[in-house]
Amino acid sequence: MAIKYTAKVIEHFKSPHNIGVIENADACATEGSPACGDEITVYLKIDKATDRIEDVKFQSYGCASNIATGSIITDLAKGKTIDEAEAITWKQAADELGGLPPVKMHCSVLAVDGLRSAIRKYKKEVKGIDYDSTLDVKTVTEELKHVLWPPVGVDIITLQMVKYIGIDQGAVRVEVSIGSDEKFLDPTISEIVEHVGKIRGVKSVNVENV
């Protein structure tokens, strides 16, 4: 099967927009991790009177689609208010690039997560709005909507692959139903651990393939 990037992905990979660092940024956030294969840092300069994003930059450790999605989400966010930018979805970012191969959709999720994290940091630190929600099944479910099943690029909640979420004093147990032969089993479990692990109050994450 030929997995190809669109011309738009290649264009943004070759000449990414808004690449770099903003010194004295109003907010900056990093999502992903090098061990998981990709990482993005988003820097924001925000007009405090209007809450409009004056400037946005990003850095990327990752593949072509990671760089291209970083480029496109910073393009989309620039000039928007923080609320508008926070509403940008990963589907929107991927669509702007003319689509991504299903196995690369997680790059779009990561880029949007990076942007949202930076905005929420700004909201918390500058505007005093605390977005960190309490640890409950709903929060974990919402977070698991960011974990995509690579063969189709659709999240594991929509695909009904999550069978059970249990929480006990910060220990989270997630039961998923993925065939034991599945070649995507290990990377998907790592991603569940990474996503759930960043929810405030989570002390441990245990994923079982049932």
Added chain:
Amino acid sequence: MIYLDNFRGTMVAPEVWEAMRIAAIDKYAVPAAFTQCGTGAAELIERAQNRLAAGIGASQNEVVFTGSATEAINIALLGSTRAQAIDKPEIVTSEIEYPATLAVYKALEKEGYTAHYIKVDGEGRYDLDQLSFVLNEHTAMVSLMGVNHMIGTIEPLARAGNIIADASQRVGRKIPYHVDFASALQTQRLDVDTVKADLVSFSSNKIHGPKGVGALYVRKGTKIHPITFGSESYSPLMPGTPNTMGIAGFDKAIELLYATFDRDVEHMRSLVNRLATGIQEHIPHILLNGPEGAERAASHLCYSFLFIEGEAIMMFLDMDEIVVDTGSACAAATLKPNYILIAIGRNHEQAHGSIRFTLSRYNTEADIDTALAKLVPIVERLRAQSTIRPPAQ
């Protein structure tokens, strides 16, 4: 295009293509006895069998042509294990074998075989003490490779062969020893008696022959069952009509390989050293994957470029028409980092930044110099964009 991904498949040599063209026009009959056109095709196959057999110290009737090295590996491993009746059978290989071997072992595990995957050191060499330790009266197969396809480590096949021979003597039965020589044929000489191999798999498309042809050496007397069934007029192990045109191409490729073998290996060694020296001189923060110098096949060079990701490097080089490969998870259909790099002790991040260069006799100094000239700024640029940085000096 500068093609430095020859393990994935080599360019068909012009002489090979010509041999295939002639075979397609003149030898299209099904190989058979008595008729002139049938025996003509059969003789073509015998010539090819003789050619490969002569190169590896075997006899003509010990060579059978297959549809690929993967098919040869399947016939060797499945056919030989199924031909033995061993109580609680065990099979042995290493954790860094080619995917075909590992996939057959997984399939055999499901059939009830117990598999042992021997470890390797930090440069990909087999732990022969562990090999020696796991062999016993239940062992039904040992499968090892000549050259590791990712990092180029030349494996101690003959020493392993001695260990297997000793164990065979101990248990009073020949333990079959399969060698995957697909990625080694281009740069390593093989004598099946020195290595004490019973089964050896080969690929045509790694030595400038066509795709769709491989070969299996089966030592006379080795117990083996076919895994597919049909007309056995060509070979019981490969029923059906043989790929005469492909075999003619493989034959020519083997002839060309051995005609200039030493000179070509020396040429590749000099190019690979030139590339390694250039990378070491111009790019900091790198890790060589696999051994230094002569312990690595002359065709292979694999580096990890730290703080950046390999698919991005590979794609930038591709835009400059330079073809390489990467062990990055991002470029893998499974999103997992290369298992060989993990087995030699690299962490995920180091595996992500890996680039493999595999050379052929057709590469030139100019290819290497151009590749280097393009690679250096690509690495610098991606590092400037990266979220991770070298630790402060």
